[in-house]
Amino acid sequence: MSFFSIPNISIDGVCGVVPKNILNNKDYDYINEKERQFLIKTTGIARKRHVDKGVTALDLGERAAKELIEKIGWRKDEVDLLVLVTQSRDYYLPSSAIILQHNIGLSRDCMAFDIGLGCSGYVYGLSIVGKFLQTGQFKKAILVAGDVSSVSTNYEDKSTYPLFGDGVSATALSYSKGAPEMFFDIQNDGTNHEAIIIRDGGAKNLFDEDSTVVKNYGEGINRSKKDLELNGLDVFSFSIKEPPQNIKNILEKTSTPIESIDYFVFHQANRLIIETIRKKLKIPAEKVPYSLTDYGNTSSASIPITICDQLKTEASNKKMLLCGFGVGLSWGSCILDTKNILCLDPIEY
Amino acid sequence: MENLILYKMTWEEFEANIRDVLEIEDGVVLNRDEILEDTEFWSSMHALLVMAMAESEYNVSITGEDLRKSSTLGNIYELLKSKIG
Numbered sequence: 167m168s169f170f171s172i173p174n175i176s177i178d179g180v181c182g183v184v185p186k187n188i189l190n191n192k193d194y195d196y197i198n199e200k201e202r203q204f205l206i207k208t209t210g211i212a213r214k215r216h217v218d219k220g221v222t223a224l225d226l227g228e229r230a231a232k233e234l235i236e237k238i239g240w241r242k243d244e245v246d247l248l249v250l251v252t253q254s255r256d257y258y259l260p261s262s263a264i265i266l267q268h269n270i271g272l273s274r275d276c277m278a279f280d281i282g283l284g285c286s287g288y289v290y291g292l293s294i295v296g297k298f299l300q301t302g303q304f305k306k307a308i309l310v311a312g313d314v315s316s317v318s319t320n321y322e323d324k325s326t327y328p329l330f331g332d333g334v335s336a337t338a339l340s341y342s343k344g345a346p347e348m349f350f351d352i353q354n355d356g357t358n359h360e361a362i363i364i365r366d367g368g369a370k371n372l373f374d375e376d377s378t379v380v381k382n383y384g385e386g387i388n389r390s391k392k393d394l395e396l397n398g399l400d401v402f403s404f405s406i407k408e409p410p411q412n413i414k415n416i417l418e419k420t421s422t423p424i425e426s427i428d429y430f431v432f433h434q435a436n437r438l439i440i441e442t443i444r445k446k447l448k449i450p451a452e453k454v455p456y457s458l459t460d461y462g463n464t465s466s467a468s469i470p471i472t473i474c475d476q477l478k479t480e481a482s483n484k485k486m487l488l489c490g491f492g493v494g495l496s497w498g499s500c501i502l503d504t505k506n507i508l509c510l511d512p513i514e515y
Numbered sequence: 516m517e518n519l520i521l522y523k524m525t526w527e528e529f530e531a532n533i534r535d536v537l538e539i540e541d542g543v544v545l546n547r548d549e550i551l552e553d554t555e556f557w558s559s560m561h562a563l564l565v566m567a568m569a570e571s572e573y574n575v576s577i578t579g580e581d582l583r584k585s586s587t588l589g590n591i592y593e594l595l596k597s598k599i600g
Contacts, residue, residue: 201558204558204560205560208560208563208564325559384559397579398559398562398563399559399562399563399566399578399579399582399583400578400579400580402563402566402567402579403566403576403577403578403579406566406567406570406571406576407570407576438563438564438567439567441567441571442567442570442571445571446570446571446574
Protein backbone atom coordinates (compact mmCIF):
# COMPACT_ATOMS: atom_id res chain seq x y z
CA MET A 167 0.00 0.00 0.00
CA SER A 168 1.62 3.21 -1.08
CA PHE A 169 -1.24 5.56 -0.20
CA PHE A 170 -2.13 6.42 3.38
CA SER A 171 -3.26 9.27 5.58
CA ILE A 172 -2.10 10.50 8.97
CA PRO A 173 -4.34 12.55 11.28
CA ASN A 174 -3.61 14.80 14.24
CA ILE A 175 -0.25 16.25 13.16
CA SER A 176 0.88 19.86 13.38
CA ILE A 177 4.03 21.10 11.67
CA ASP A 178 5.18 23.80 14.06
CA GLY A 179 8.48 24.97 12.62
CA VAL A 180 11.05 24.50 9.86
CA CYS A 181 14.66 25.58 9.70
CA GLY A 182 17.55 25.07 7.27
CA VAL A 183 21.28 25.33 7.90
CA VAL A 184 23.79 25.75 5.07
CA PRO A 185 27.57 26.21 5.11
CA LYS A 186 29.05 29.69 4.68
CA ASN A 187 31.29 28.68 1.76
CA ILE A 188 29.66 29.68 -1.51
CA LEU A 189 30.85 28.03 -4.72
CA ASN A 190 29.69 29.75 -7.89
CA ASN A 191 29.19 27.54 -10.91
CA LYS A 192 30.42 30.39 -13.12
CA ASP A 193 33.83 29.67 -11.58
CA TYR A 194 33.65 25.91 -12.21
CA ASP A 195 36.69 25.76 -14.47
CA TYR A 196 36.67 22.03 -15.15
CA ILE A 197 34.35 22.76 -18.09
CA ASN A 198 34.62 25.56 -20.67
CA GLU A 199 32.76 28.86 -20.56
CA LYS A 200 30.13 27.86 -23.11
CA GLU A 201 29.37 24.63 -21.29
CA ARG A 202 29.28 26.44 -17.93
CA GLN A 203 26.72 28.93 -19.16
CA PHE A 204 24.62 26.17 -20.66
CA LEU A 205 24.79 24.14 -17.44
CA ILE A 206 23.73 27.07 -15.28
CA LYS A 207 20.90 27.99 -17.63
CA THR A 208 19.59 24.44 -17.94
CA THR A 209 19.93 23.31 -14.33
CA GLY A 210 19.16 26.72 -12.82
CA ILE A 211 21.92 26.15 -10.27
CA ALA A 212 24.07 29.28 -10.07
CA ARG A 213 25.81 28.48 -6.81
CA LYS A 214 25.80 26.10 -3.89
CA ARG A 215 27.35 25.74 -0.45
CA HIS A 216 30.09 23.38 0.71
CA VAL A 217 31.19 22.56 4.24
CA ASP A 218 34.72 22.91 5.51
CA LYS A 219 36.59 19.65 5.80
CA GLY A 220 35.45 17.72 8.86
CA VAL A 221 32.06 19.40 9.17
CA THR A 222 29.29 16.86 8.70
CA ALA A 223 25.53 16.62 8.28
CA LEU A 224 25.37 15.88 11.98
CA ASP A 225 26.97 19.27 12.77
CA LEU A 226 24.59 21.17 10.52
CA GLY A 227 21.66 19.18 11.88
CA GLU A 228 22.62 19.94 15.46
CA ARG A 229 22.62 23.66 14.72
CA ALA A 230 19.31 23.44 12.88
CA ALA A 231 17.58 21.48 15.62
CA LYS A 232 18.91 23.67 18.44
CA GLU A 233 17.86 26.89 16.69
CA LEU A 234 14.42 25.54 15.92
CA ILE A 235 13.74 24.15 19.40
CA GLU A 236 14.78 27.47 20.93
CA LYS A 237 12.77 29.64 18.51
CA ILE A 238 9.54 27.67 18.84
CA GLY A 239 9.94 27.62 22.61
CA TRP A 240 10.09 23.88 23.23
CA ARG A 241 11.94 22.37 26.17
CA LYS A 242 14.52 19.83 25.09
CA ASP A 243 13.26 17.28 27.59
CA GLU A 244 9.81 17.20 26.00
CA VAL A 245 11.05 15.97 22.60
CA ASP A 246 9.98 12.32 22.36
CA LEU A 247 11.40 11.43 18.95
CA LEU A 248 14.38 12.41 16.82
CA VAL A 249 14.62 11.07 13.27
CA LEU A 250 17.63 11.83 11.09
CA VAL A 251 17.29 11.35 7.35
CA THR A 252 20.75 11.33 5.84
CA GLN A 253 23.08 9.44 3.53
CA SER A 254 26.18 11.11 4.91
CA ARG A 255 26.39 9.59 8.37
CA ASP A 256 29.43 10.27 10.50
CA TYR A 257 30.29 6.60 10.94
CA TYR A 258 29.47 3.22 9.52
CA LEU A 259 28.09 2.72 13.01
CA PRO A 260 26.66 3.93 15.38
CA SER A 261 23.61 5.66 14.04
CA SER A 262 24.22 9.41 13.68
CA ALA A 263 20.82 10.21 15.19
CA ILE A 264 21.97 8.88 18.56
CA ILE A 265 25.03 11.12 18.55
CA LEU A 266 22.78 13.97 17.45
CA GLN A 267 20.40 13.27 20.33
CA HIS A 268 23.31 13.75 22.73
CA ASN A 269 24.72 16.80 20.93
CA ILE A 270 21.39 18.60 20.91
CA GLY A 271 20.93 17.77 24.57
CA LEU A 272 17.78 15.72 24.24
CA SER A 273 16.62 13.26 26.86
CA ARG A 274 17.81 9.66 26.91
CA ASP A 275 14.12 8.80 26.72
CA CYS A 276 13.92 10.43 23.28
CA MET A 277 13.74 7.71 20.64
CA ALA A 278 16.35 8.34 17.92
CA PHE A 279 17.29 6.60 14.68
CA ASP A 280 18.59 7.20 11.16
CA ILE A 281 16.81 6.77 7.86
CA GLY A 282 19.15 6.20 4.91
CA LEU A 283 17.32 8.05 2.18
CA GLY A 284 18.23 10.96 -0.06
CA CYS A 285 16.07 13.14 -2.27
CA SER A 286 12.77 11.47 -1.36
CA GLY A 287 13.72 11.45 2.31
CA TYR A 288 11.84 14.49 3.54
CA VAL A 289 8.47 13.12 2.44
CA TYR A 290 9.39 9.71 3.88
CA GLY A 291 10.56 11.34 7.10
CA LEU A 292 7.33 13.28 7.54
CA SER A 293 5.33 10.10 7.10
CA ILE A 294 7.38 8.11 9.61
CA VAL A 295 7.40 10.83 12.25
CA GLY A 296 3.70 11.43 11.61
CA LYS A 297 2.89 7.76 12.20
CA PHE A 298 4.62 7.86 15.60
CA LEU A 299 2.77 11.02 16.61
CA GLN A 300 -0.72 10.35 15.30
CA THR A 301 -2.08 8.54 18.37
CA GLY A 302 -0.69 10.99 20.89
CA GLN A 303 1.60 8.51 22.62
CA PHE A 304 4.51 10.56 21.28
CA LYS A 305 3.79 14.29 21.59
CA LYS A 306 6.73 16.17 20.07
CA ALA A 307 9.28 15.19 17.43
CA ILE A 308 12.18 16.66 15.49
CA LEU A 309 12.84 15.52 11.94
CA VAL A 310 16.36 16.36 10.78
CA ALA A 311 16.97 15.85 7.06
CA GLY A 312 19.88 16.63 4.79
CA ASP A 313 23.27 15.73 3.47
CA VAL A 314 26.82 16.83 3.02
CA SER A 315 27.08 15.66 -0.58
CA SER A 316 30.31 17.57 -1.23
CA VAL A 317 32.29 14.79 0.44
CA SER A 318 31.24 12.37 -2.28
CA THR A 319 31.22 14.44 -5.48
CA ASN A 320 34.36 14.51 -7.61
CA TYR A 321 35.41 17.92 -8.96
CA GLU A 322 36.18 16.27 -12.29
CA ASP A 323 32.68 14.85 -12.67
CA LYS A 324 30.51 17.47 -14.34
CA SER A 325 27.43 15.26 -13.94
CA THR A 326 27.47 15.63 -10.13
CA TYR A 327 29.89 18.28 -8.82
CA PRO A 328 28.10 21.43 -10.05
CA LEU A 329 24.68 20.17 -8.99
CA PHE A 330 24.92 19.20 -5.34
CA GLY A 331 25.13 21.54 -2.37
CA ASP A 332 25.37 20.84 1.35
CA GLY A 333 22.46 21.59 3.65
CA VAL A 334 20.49 20.14 6.54
CA SER A 335 17.01 20.99 7.82
CA ALA A 336 15.09 20.54 11.03
CA THR A 337 11.31 20.29 11.25
CA ALA A 338 9.31 20.35 14.47
CA LEU A 339 6.14 18.26 14.50
CA SER A 340 3.67 17.69 17.30
CA TYR A 341 0.52 15.76 18.14
CA SER A 342 -2.46 18.02 17.61
CA LYS A 343 -5.82 16.36 18.07
CA GLY A 344 -8.19 17.23 15.25
CA ALA A 345 -5.52 18.62 12.91
CA PRO A 346 -6.32 17.99 9.21
CA GLU A 347 -5.11 14.69 7.79
CA MET A 348 -1.83 14.57 5.92
CA PHE A 349 -1.92 12.35 2.83
CA PHE A 350 0.99 10.37 1.42
CA ASP A 351 1.68 8.35 -1.70
CA ILE A 352 5.13 6.76 -1.58
CA GLN A 353 6.81 4.49 -4.12
CA ASN A 354 10.14 2.75 -4.86
CA ASP A 355 11.89 0.93 -7.68
CA GLY A 356 14.91 -1.12 -6.63
CA THR A 357 15.52 -2.40 -10.14
CA ASN A 358 17.16 0.95 -10.86
CA HIS A 359 19.23 1.16 -7.68
CA GLU A 360 22.43 1.67 -9.68
CA ALA A 361 21.16 4.86 -11.33
CA ILE A 362 22.44 6.90 -8.37
CA ILE A 363 25.03 5.09 -6.32
CA ILE A 364 28.25 5.24 -4.32
CA ARG A 365 29.68 1.81 -5.06
CA ASP A 366 32.33 1.36 -2.40
CA GLY A 367 32.36 1.72 1.35
CA GLY A 368 29.35 -0.41 2.23
CA ALA A 369 29.31 -4.07 3.19
CA LYS A 370 28.93 -5.19 -0.44
CA ASN A 371 32.13 -3.54 -1.66
CA LEU A 372 34.37 -2.78 1.27
CA PHE A 373 36.58 0.29 0.96
CA ASP A 374 40.02 -0.73 -0.37
CA GLU A 375 42.93 0.64 -2.40
CA ASP A 376 40.96 0.48 -5.63
CA SER A 377 38.15 2.59 -4.14
CA THR A 378 40.11 5.84 -4.58
CA VAL A 379 41.43 5.18 -8.08
CA VAL A 380 39.97 7.78 -10.42
CA LYS A 381 38.86 6.48 -13.82
CA ASN A 382 37.28 8.10 -16.85
CA TYR A 383 33.66 7.25 -17.64
CA GLY A 384 33.11 9.62 -20.55
CA GLU A 385 33.83 13.20 -21.53
CA GLY A 386 34.02 15.32 -18.38
CA ILE A 387 33.30 12.43 -16.05
CA ASN A 388 36.20 11.24 -13.89
CA ARG A 389 35.46 9.61 -10.58
CA SER A 390 36.44 6.84 -8.20
CA LYS A 391 34.25 4.16 -6.65
CA LYS A 392 34.01 6.13 -3.42
CA ASP A 393 32.45 9.02 -5.36
CA LEU A 394 28.81 9.63 -6.18
CA GLU A 395 27.83 8.20 -9.56
CA LEU A 396 24.75 9.51 -11.33
CA ASN A 397 23.37 8.14 -14.58
CA GLY A 398 21.97 11.39 -15.93
CA LEU A 399 19.80 9.97 -18.71
CA ASP A 400 18.12 7.32 -16.57
CA VAL A 401 17.61 9.60 -13.59
CA PHE A 402 16.21 12.37 -15.76
CA SER A 403 13.88 9.97 -17.55
CA PHE A 404 12.62 8.64 -14.19
CA SER A 405 12.25 12.12 -12.70
CA ILE A 406 10.01 13.51 -15.41
CA LYS A 407 7.90 10.35 -15.66
CA GLU A 408 7.22 8.90 -12.19
CA PRO A 409 6.75 11.95 -9.90
CA PRO A 410 4.08 13.56 -12.12
CA GLN A 411 2.14 10.29 -12.17
CA ASN A 412 2.53 9.99 -8.40
CA ILE A 413 1.15 13.51 -8.02
CA LYS A 414 -1.80 12.73 -10.27
CA ASN A 415 -2.48 9.63 -8.19
CA ILE A 416 -2.47 11.38 -4.83
CA LEU A 417 -4.65 14.21 -6.13
CA GLU A 418 -7.12 11.69 -7.51
CA LYS A 419 -7.14 9.48 -4.40
CA THR A 420 -7.79 12.46 -2.15
CA SER A 421 -10.25 14.10 -4.58
CA THR A 422 -8.12 17.21 -4.43
CA PRO A 423 -8.49 19.60 -7.39
CA ILE A 424 -5.01 20.54 -8.58
CA GLU A 425 -5.95 24.22 -8.55
CA SER A 426 -6.72 24.02 -4.80
CA ILE A 427 -3.04 23.47 -4.00
CA ASP A 428 -1.41 26.76 -3.02
CA TYR A 429 2.19 25.60 -3.42
CA PHE A 430 3.90 22.63 -5.01
CA VAL A 431 7.28 22.26 -3.33
CA PHE A 432 9.46 19.93 -5.36
CA HIS A 433 12.76 18.36 -4.50
CA GLN A 434 15.29 20.76 -6.00
CA ALA A 435 17.01 18.40 -8.43
CA ASN A 436 17.40 20.83 -11.30
CA ARG A 437 15.25 23.41 -13.05
CA LEU A 438 14.76 21.42 -16.25
CA ILE A 439 13.26 18.50 -14.32
CA ILE A 440 10.96 20.67 -12.21
CA GLU A 441 9.84 22.78 -15.17
CA THR A 442 9.09 19.66 -17.19
CA ILE A 443 6.95 18.29 -14.35
CA ARG A 444 5.30 21.68 -13.86
CA LYS A 445 4.39 22.02 -17.53
CA LYS A 446 3.20 18.43 -17.74
CA LEU A 447 0.81 19.01 -14.82
CA LYS A 448 -0.09 22.51 -16.03
CA ILE A 449 0.83 24.12 -12.71
CA PRO A 450 1.18 27.93 -12.73
CA ALA A 451 4.82 29.02 -12.29
CA GLU A 452 4.01 31.17 -9.26
CA LYS A 453 2.96 28.07 -7.32
CA VAL A 454 6.35 26.40 -7.70
CA PRO A 455 9.09 27.96 -5.55
CA TYR A 456 12.81 27.41 -6.24
CA SER A 457 15.79 27.49 -3.93
CA LEU A 458 18.20 25.61 -6.18
CA THR A 459 19.56 28.79 -7.74
CA ASP A 460 21.43 29.59 -4.54
CA TYR A 461 21.76 26.21 -2.82
CA GLY A 462 21.78 23.55 -5.57
CA ASN A 463 20.45 20.08 -4.91
CA THR A 464 20.58 19.70 -1.13
CA SER A 465 19.17 16.16 -1.09
CA SER A 466 16.52 15.57 1.59
CA ALA A 467 16.93 19.16 2.85
CA SER A 468 15.85 20.74 -0.42
CA ILE A 469 12.10 20.83 0.27
CA PRO A 470 12.33 22.38 3.77
CA ILE A 471 15.09 24.79 2.66
CA THR A 472 12.84 25.91 -0.20
CA ILE A 473 9.97 26.46 2.24
CA CYS A 474 12.20 28.53 4.54
CA ASP A 475 14.05 30.43 1.84
CA GLN A 476 11.16 31.17 -0.51
CA LEU A 477 7.83 30.87 1.31
CA LYS A 478 8.62 32.03 4.86
CA THR A 479 5.38 33.46 6.33
CA GLU A 480 3.57 32.43 3.13
CA ALA A 481 3.93 28.81 4.28
CA SER A 482 1.30 29.23 7.00
CA ASN A 483 -2.38 28.41 6.46
CA LYS A 484 -1.82 26.87 3.04
CA LYS A 485 -2.55 23.65 1.23
CA MET A 486 0.76 22.31 0.00
CA LEU A 487 1.90 19.38 -2.06
CA LEU A 488 5.47 18.25 -1.37
CA CYS A 489 7.17 15.89 -3.82
CA GLY A 490 10.55 14.21 -3.37
CA PHE A 491 12.27 11.89 -5.84
CA GLY A 492 15.70 10.43 -6.45
CA VAL A 493 18.18 7.85 -5.19
CA GLY A 494 16.75 4.40 -4.63
CA LEU A 495 15.01 4.94 -6.90
CA SER A 496 12.47 6.32 -4.48
CA TRP A 497 9.75 8.94 -4.77
CA GLY A 498 6.67 10.19 -3.02
CA SER A 499 4.26 13.02 -2.47
CA CYS A 500 2.47 14.49 0.51
CA ILE A 501 -0.55 16.81 0.70
CA LEU A 502 -0.89 18.80 3.88
CA ASP A 503 -2.78 21.78 5.25
CA THR A 504 -0.52 24.03 7.26
CA LYS A 505 -1.48 26.20 10.21
CA ASN A 506 1.07 28.49 11.77
CA ILE A 507 4.53 27.31 10.77
CA LEU A 508 7.54 29.18 12.07
CA CYS A 509 9.94 29.29 9.11
CA LEU A 510 13.38 30.56 10.03
CA ASP A 511 15.55 32.16 7.35
CA PRO A 512 18.34 29.82 6.22
CA ILE A 513 21.12 29.91 8.82
CA GLU A 514 24.81 29.89 7.88
CA TYR A 515 27.11 27.48 9.66
CA MET B 516 -0.14 19.43 -28.61
CA GLU B 517 -2.44 16.51 -29.33
CA ASN B 518 -1.01 13.13 -30.20
CA LEU B 519 -3.22 12.96 -33.27
CA ILE B 520 -1.48 15.98 -34.71
CA LEU B 521 1.96 14.73 -33.74
CA TYR B 522 1.32 11.40 -35.37
CA LYS B 523 1.71 13.23 -38.65
CA MET B 524 4.80 15.11 -37.52
CA THR B 525 7.10 15.75 -40.44
CA TRP B 526 10.86 15.96 -40.39
CA GLU B 527 10.55 19.71 -40.99
CA GLU B 528 8.39 20.15 -37.89
CA PHE B 529 10.71 18.00 -35.84
CA GLU B 530 13.74 19.93 -37.07
CA ALA B 531 12.09 23.23 -36.16
CA ASN B 532 11.33 21.93 -32.65
CA ILE B 533 14.84 20.59 -32.19
CA ARG B 534 16.37 23.89 -33.32
CA ASP B 535 14.18 25.72 -30.84
CA VAL B 536 14.82 23.42 -27.88
CA LEU B 537 18.55 22.99 -28.46
CA GLU B 538 18.99 26.61 -29.53
CA ILE B 539 20.74 25.69 -32.76
CA GLU B 540 21.43 28.68 -34.99
CA ASP B 541 19.75 28.86 -38.39
CA GLY B 542 23.12 28.76 -40.16
CA VAL B 543 23.88 25.29 -38.79
CA VAL B 544 22.75 22.58 -41.21
CA LEU B 545 21.01 19.65 -39.52
CA ASN B 546 21.71 16.34 -41.20
CA ARG B 547 19.45 13.55 -40.04
CA ASP B 548 22.18 10.93 -40.52
CA GLU B 549 25.04 12.77 -38.84
CA ILE B 550 26.33 11.12 -35.65
CA LEU B 551 25.21 13.41 -32.84
CA GLU B 552 28.37 13.00 -30.80
CA ASP B 553 30.36 14.32 -33.76
CA THR B 554 28.36 17.55 -33.91
CA GLU B 555 29.08 20.85 -32.19
CA PHE B 556 25.59 21.23 -30.78
CA TRP B 557 25.19 17.91 -28.94
CA SER B 558 26.13 16.97 -25.36
CA SER B 559 24.68 14.87 -22.57
CA MET B 560 22.77 17.94 -21.37
CA HIS B 561 21.18 18.36 -24.81
CA ALA B 562 19.95 14.79 -24.59
CA LEU B 563 18.06 15.78 -21.43
CA LEU B 564 16.47 18.69 -23.26
CA VAL B 565 15.19 16.31 -25.93
CA MET B 566 13.71 14.08 -23.21
CA ALA B 567 12.05 17.08 -21.59
CA MET B 568 10.66 18.23 -24.93
CA ALA B 569 9.17 14.80 -25.60
CA GLU B 570 7.53 14.66 -22.17
CA SER B 571 6.18 18.19 -21.84
CA GLU B 572 5.36 19.00 -25.47
CA TYR B 573 4.34 15.61 -26.83
CA ASN B 574 3.40 13.70 -23.65
CA VAL B 575 5.77 10.92 -24.72
CA SER B 576 8.37 9.28 -22.47
CA ILE B 577 11.82 8.60 -23.87
CA THR B 578 14.01 6.40 -21.70
CA GLY B 579 17.77 6.62 -21.24
CA GLU B 580 18.05 3.33 -23.12
CA ASP B 581 16.03 4.78 -26.02
CA LEU B 582 18.45 7.67 -26.32
CA ARG B 583 21.55 5.53 -25.94
CA LYS B 584 20.37 3.58 -28.99
CA SER B 585 19.77 6.79 -30.97
CA SER B 586 22.99 8.04 -32.46
CA THR B 587 21.51 10.46 -35.02
CA LEU B 588 18.74 13.04 -35.18
CA GLY B 589 17.05 10.76 -37.69
CA ASN B 590 16.98 8.00 -35.05
CA ILE B 591 15.38 10.36 -32.53
CA TYR B 592 12.84 11.53 -35.10
CA GLU B 593 11.83 7.95 -35.87
CA LEU B 594 11.76 7.11 -32.14
CA LEU B 595 9.48 10.03 -31.39
CA LYS B 596 7.19 9.20 -34.30
CA SER B 597 6.89 5.57 -33.17
CA LYS B 598 6.12 6.59 -29.57
CA ILE B 599 3.51 9.08 -30.69
CA GLY B 600 1.95 6.49 -32.97
